[in-house]
Amino acid sequence: MLVLQKTFTGRTVEEAVQLGLSEMNVTENQVKIDVLKPGKKGWFGFGQCDAEVNLTIIDPELKKLADLNTTAAPAEKSRSVVAIQREPFIKDTSELKKSTAAELLKEQKPADGRLNISDNAEKTADYVKAVISALDIKVTSACRIKGNDITIELFSDEAARIIGKHGQVLNALQVLAQTYFQNIQKSFVTVTIDIENYRAKRKETLETLALNMAGKAKATKRPVKFEPMPNYERKIMHQMLTRMKDIETYSEGREPNRYLVIKAK
Known part of the structure; x- marks a missing residue:
């Protein structure tokens, strides 16, 4: 059954996120990631604390699939899922x-x-x-x-x-x-x-994802690279983060494989 939201733990934020993505069978651009606890390495084993993150599915297609699974009768569920999976x-x-x-x-x-x-x-x-x-x-x-x-x-x-x-x-x-x-x-x-209304939904998803990955970049102190996307979608994310003084965004690569990078200053 598709779960829309779940919390995961790991030694680091990155490890917890990767565990969640693997278990939920999704990619980073399909979920909203909230860092609940950044985690601590401790000193000689003392004071160590695992990182904790919460993953929430924001992809419209996956949310629609979850709604079908929730509202359909048992016999209808399997037919709905199969129909979507076989969609050419x-x-x-x-x-x-x-x-x-x-x-x-x-x-x-x-x-x-x-x-x-x-x-x-x-x-x-x-x-x-x-x-x-x-x-x-x-x-x-x-x-x-x-x-x-x-x-x-x-x-x-x-x-x-x-x-x-x-x-x-x-x-x-x-x-x-x-x-x-x-x-x-x-x-x-x-x-x-x-x-x-896909464009408006996609814009909301990209804005949420931008904030999401900005938080990850600050928590891990490492650049976050996205999959290639069209120029106007990269622009949406650039504009969303332009007011964050501790974050910088830039694009790398050549079209059509140009992608966005988010980096903590």
């Missing part, structure tokens, strides 16, 4: 970017750049839906425009597949949408693809 997530987004998208881009004629933003936003939404439909997923959309920011909201019964693991598929679709729109509009406009 797209693991390799390069297939989405290079093959399906390329073919559809050839089929769809770029719109006249003189058309207004609203018309081109709709054409971009149609392009994104065509890519998704090629994956045998039914989807509809609605466009919102505010200045030079366009949000294409998607609606589908298979939102999990469109989002993908940690938003990988949704992010790939957003790159395609941005590229397509710039090709037909010839002006700087930011295009965001969203579904089931």
Whole structure:
């Protein structure tokens, strides 16, 4: 049974965290880590105290799975879990970017750049839906425009597949949408693809994770490195920690493998 929250102990904070991640079968970006006790090494065995941390799952997909397990009847639980486990997530987004998208881009004629933003936003939404439909997923959309920011909201019964693991598929679709729109509009406009309010939930998760890992960096006195993530997600975490005077953040690596580092000053 999936546990949403649990406390773990170890000789150090790092050891306690790793024990918790292993037992709960999660990664650091899927949980909120609270350091309850930093632990003490002691002196010749005297005064030694184990570190204690509390891990709370914050990943929306895992929380949804836990809710299903809690509310479903015993017979329905197994069916729900199996259905989610068998959900055909797209693991390799390069297939989405290079093959399906390329073919559809050839089929769809770029719109006249003189058309207004609203018309081109709709054409971009149609392009994104065509890519998704090629994956045998039914989807509809609605466009919102505010200045030079366009949000294409998607609606589908298979939102999990469109989002993908940690938003990988949704992010790939957003790159395609941005590229397509710039090709037909010839002006700087930011295009965001969203579904089931995922972007707002992801922002909250990243902000919590940033504070979480800042605490870990201060407790362990060691830099905390994240998995590669898009520039706008790194920016969210940078902005969240910018007011912490005892913490610094910076990015390393090259796109698309650039990652965030949090370090105590």
